[in-house]
Amino acid sequence: MQRSLTLLCTSFLGLCFGSSFPSNINIGGLFPTESHEYEVFRFALSHHQDIPKLVPQVDMVKMGNSFSMTYAFCSQFSKGVYAIIGVYDRKTVNMLMSFCGALHVCFVTPSFPMENSNQFVIQLRPELQDALVGVIEHYKWSRFVYLYSSDSGLSVLQKVLDTAAEHNWLVTSVNVETMTEASFLKVFQELDKKKEGQIIIDCELERLTSILKKIIELGKNVKSYHYVLANLGFLDIDLTEFKKGEANVTGFQLVNYADPNISRIVQQWMDFDNKDAKVPKRRLKYTGALTYDGVKVMSTAFQNLRRQRIDISRRGNAGECLANPPAPWGQGIDIQRALQQVRIEGLTGHIQFNEKGRRTNYTVSVMELRPTGPKKVGYWNEDEKFVSTAAYVPGSNDTYGLQNRTYIVTTILESPYVMLKKNHEQFTGNDKYEGYCVELAAEIAKHVGYHYILKIVADGKYGARDPETMMWNGMVGELVYGKADVAVAPLTITLVREEVIDFSKPFMSLGISIMIKKPTKSKPGVFSFLDPLAYEIWMCIVFAYIGVSVVLFLVSRFSPYEWHADDCEEEAEQNPNQPSSSFAQPGQGQQNQNQQSQEQTNEFGIFNSLWFSLGAFMQQGCDISPRSLSGRIVGGVWWFFTLIIISSYTANLAAFLTVERMVSPIESAEDLAKQTEIAYGTLDAGSTKEFFRRSKIAVFEKMWSYMKSADPSVFVKTTDEGVIRVRKSKGKYAYLLESTMNEYIEQRKPCDTMKVGGNLDSKGYGIATPKGSPLSQDAPVLKIDVCALLSLSICAHSLSLVNKIISPKALPPPEANTHQTECSCLFLIPETLSDFFLSGTSGIRKNSWVLSSQRITFLNVQSCRRHLLATRISQLVTWVVRRCMFGPVNCMWCSRPEDEEVEKR
Missing domain, CATH: 3.40.50.2300 (Response regulator)
Incomplete structure (x- = not known):
């Protein structure tokens, strides 16, 4: 009944509009074999069977074959198709455009749009x-x-x-x-x-x-x-x-599958019973949706032409596409205009074309x-x-991801930052590790609010770029290549690393320093007593001694008060009753006067002058002393000079007796660069190596030139390997590393390394994240920045983290080593003098602590005892000197009330 009604309506419309508009519209189709677009084309035809009816004329073509495409196009043109829908590729697009422009045949395509297409090519795909x-x-x-x-x-x-x-x-x-x-x-x-x-x-x-x-x-x-x-x-x-x-x-x-109308068509597509389909059903792709919209556009355009009563019928022979000159189809322009004027809503949104046949007003x-x-x-x-429409930064995750996902925190085993616990086999996960960075990562996670797991870097390196492959290794490589989310480790902030990863503000400042093996104690020599004063001062003292003696000799020679007749005076004392010379005979008096002038002497000859100066210098007495004012002035100046010199010498001698003397072969980077006996190197694949490689300072360039050409290699894979090499090299290898690590190792047993010189540069450790990560300081979701770090630094926990590095409680127990080497000993007493001076140490305080401007260092009891003992020795020597020079003095330091109270406790 329904079919009869349809035929009746068709006949009625035909009578109304006449026979000028065909009831069946032949449309061509050019599709690859077994293509998704061909399946959707057949599906779309089943949905658009209104009047006029679209009758397909499909040719399967081989993409990329211009001859096959030309033959199929000419075949359909000769069959009298009104328009063609199909696809093209880069090898056939120019041929199709040429035929369409010459023959005025419209070609509707879901393929990629072309810039130089003509108006007869209707491009369904929007430009991107x-x-x-x-x-x-x-x-x-x-x-x-x-x-x-x-x-x-x-x-x-x-x-x-x-x-x-x-x-x-x-x-x-x-x-x-x-x-x-x-x-x-x-x-x-x-x-x-x-x-x-x-x-x-x-x-x-x-x-x-x-x-x-x-x-x-x-x-x-x-x-x-x-x-x-x-x-x-x-x-x-x-x-x-x-x-x-x-x-x-x-x-x-392009296709909004969430739209209910589109979802309904997609479901119909999945249920479509296409008996001719040779491929299994697949989800409707966007190219298939464009094909579906293409059929809908053609159906709408022909319906509009029919309503406008435009005669587009093709009578007789359709013509030859290869004719010369080409004979364009007269009604092709009307169809092209109708197609471009279509305004519909399709699976790909709003469909509208401009005068060139391209999509416009699309979303x-x-x-x-x-x-x-x-x-x-x-x-x-x-x-x-x-x-x-979403506050989102590429490379980041959703806000919920901070709580709902676990971040990977890469780090490196490096004491005291990250260490395995002694009984780490009994723990799992993050509980296996301890150290400064372990607690720092935990505190940051607690402040920020995310879950994490610690992962030790696989290759054990910090991170450097290979100059040949330009690939990053170490922790930096894991961040760059997405194997980790955060790096919490002693990772130095450098310009090269900041090009590929993001850093937080530094949480620790440091610099490159030199580590050498601690030199052995210098044995005292025959002339070790000269060490408290420089050789230049000793030479000046000798010249001053000679000069003062000569001046005293000359002054005594020219002064009349230094001349006297010792023999006449003795004779007068022995014969007091002898008459005076005034009663003597004149001739006899003149003779006695000549004898007295010949018997006057001067005690300050050159040897006596030297002896007087030497006695005064040695703080000893002398049988002679100057009588003249000028001589006494010279002597007084010399005494004052010797007082200053002897006091300074005594103080320096006390320090030399109490302080351990070591002879270091190098004191700075310049000393390293000038010599060739001591090898020196850095950690391979680290910021220290990169610093020397990129440095433009002459000294560092010279050092880098040596390091990169040294054989065997002076670079080490780990810090532990570098420390071991320093200890086993017997002073023939110096290791360049961060100052914090250098100081930490120096304070740990066996205490056989030491830091020499100052830092070569200034830098800092920072927390690293990949570029664009939500954990970086530029992301709005989360900031590992100065805010979180400052919240740590102002609390007591930050101080406890610092003490993890410098506190002696981290030292191994005394029984761990049989030798009695002491660490951080400020003063050492020679064994030959220790027993003599120990009697003056009854007032030593056993509990004391020392505050440093940069850190808090707790000294053990033995170090404190040595420190106070050295002070007492210096006071004792000073008291002895004063006793010798000025007589008895009040020994106030021997028994102070506070010392007695400490001793009683």
């Missing part, structure tokens, strides 16, 4: 250039790689390059159309060398799928890479492995791959451009 540029600008990319494989990629690339010239972008384009697996691997190796982690892939769906599989095989589906798929079927791609690798993937989606959704799957984060249209 502007949307792609909008996404690049949104992500603020300035350096990326563009992989393309079709002519559509060239057109999009041209738009990207034009925009790049305006914004100073650095774009590396690679054609992967004919690449083999080996060449594809080489391309990614080059990308790794250049650190190109931002990649755009513009390929058709089939080739895109194969490229993504190769990326997975190469292990590049990790979070350090961000892929933008310049394809309109983001949901048509299997991204399961990329989601597992937590890679950043962005794409575009494309921007998708991103999240841990839960693909998610819409924005859209693009011609009016609003790119509009973000």
Whole structure:
């Protein structure tokens, strides 16, 4: 009954409109064999059987074969088709456009749009250039790689390059159309060398799928890479492995499967009983949706032509497509105009064409791959451009992910930062480790609020870039290649590392220092008593001694008060009753006067002057002393000089007797660079090595030149290996490392290493995260920044973390070593003098602590005893000197009330 009613209506309409418009419209179809588009074409025809009825004339063609496409097109043209729907590729597109323009045959296609197409080619697929540029600008990319494989990629690339010239972008384009697996691997190796982690892939769906599989095989589906798929079927791609690798993937989606009307058609497609289908049913892809919309556009256009009573009938011979000159079809322009005027809502959104047959007024959704799957984060249209609908930064995870996922914290076994517990076999997970960075990671996780697991870096390296392969190793490599989320370790902040990873503010400041084996004690020699004063001072003392003696000799010679007659005086004392010379005879008096003048002497000859100066210098007495004022002035000046010299010598001698004397072969980096007997090196693949390699300072350049050419190699794989090499080298190897580690090892038994000189540079340790990570300080989701670190530094726990490094309680127990070597001993008493001076140490305080401006260091009881003992010795020597020079003095230091109280306790 229904069928009869349909025929009756058809006859009635035919009578009304006349016979000018055909009831059956022959449309051609050019599809590859067993293609998804052909299946959807048949499905769409079953949904559009209104008047006029679309009658298909389908030819299966081989893509890439121009001869096959030409033959099929001419065959359909000769059959009198009104329009053709089909697909093309880069090898056949120019031929089809040429035929369509010459013969005025409309070609409706879901294939990639062409810039130079004519108005007879109706392009169903929207252009993606502007949307792609909008996404690049949104992500603020300035350096990326563009992989393309079709002519559509060239057109999009041209738009990207034009925009790049305006914004100073650095774009590396690679054609992967004919690449083999080996060449594809080489391309990614080059990308790794250049650190190109931002990649755009513009390929058709089939080739895109194969490229993504190769990326997975190469292990590049990790979070350090961000892929933008310049394809309109983001949901048509299997991204399961990329989601597992937590890679950043962005794409575009044309079909909104969440729309109820579209979902209904998709379900009908899945239930469609296509007996001629030779391929299994698949999900409706975006190319199939475009084909469905193409059939709907053609049906709507012919319905509009029929309502407008436009005669488009083809009578007689349809013509030859290869005629010379070509004979265009007269009604082709009417059909082309009708197709371009269609305004409908299809599976791919709003469908509208401009005068060139291209889509306009369309909207494309921007998708991103999240841990839960693909998610819409924005859209693009011609009016609003790119509009973000989700506060999300590429490379980050959702806010919920901070609590619902476990982050991998990479670190390195390095005392005292990260160490295995003695009984670590009894623990699992993070409980196996202890140290400064272990507690720092726990405190940051507690303040920020995320779960984590500690993972020791596989190769045991901090991280450096190989100069040949340009690949990163160590902890930096794990962050760059997405194997870890955070690095909490003694990782130095450097400019090279900051190019590939993000750092927090420094949580510890340090510098490069020199570690050498502690030299043996210097044995006292015959002239060791000269050590308290420099040789220049001793020479000055000798010259002063000689000079003063000569001056005293000259002064005594010229002064009359230094001349006297010792013999006459003695004779006068022996004969007091002898008459004076005034009563003597004149001749006899003159004779006696001559004898007295001949008998006057001067006691300060040259030898006596030297003896007087020597006696005064030695703090001893002398039988003679100057009588004249000038002589006494010279003597007084000499006494004052000897007082200062002897006091200084006594004080320095006390220090030399109490302080352990060691002779260090080097004292600075300059000393290392000037000599060749002592080898020196750094940790391989670390910031210290990179510092010397990049330094432009002459001394460091000379040191680097030596280190890189030394045979055997002076570089070590771990810090422990470097320390062992220093200890076993017998002073012939110096190790360059961070000052904090150097000081820590110096204070640990067996205490046979020491730090010499100052720091060579200034730098800091920081917490590292991958570029664009939500844990970086620039991400809005989470900030491992100065806020979290300051919250640690202002609390008491931060002080306890510092004490983990410098507190002596971390020292091994005394029974661990049989020898009695002491660490950090400020003063050492020679064994020959210890028994003599120990009697004055009854007032030593047994509990004391010393505050340093940079850190808090607790000294053990023996070190305190030696420190106070040295002070008492210095006071004792000073008291003895004063006793010798000035007589009895009050020995106030011998018994102080506070010392007696301490002793009683």
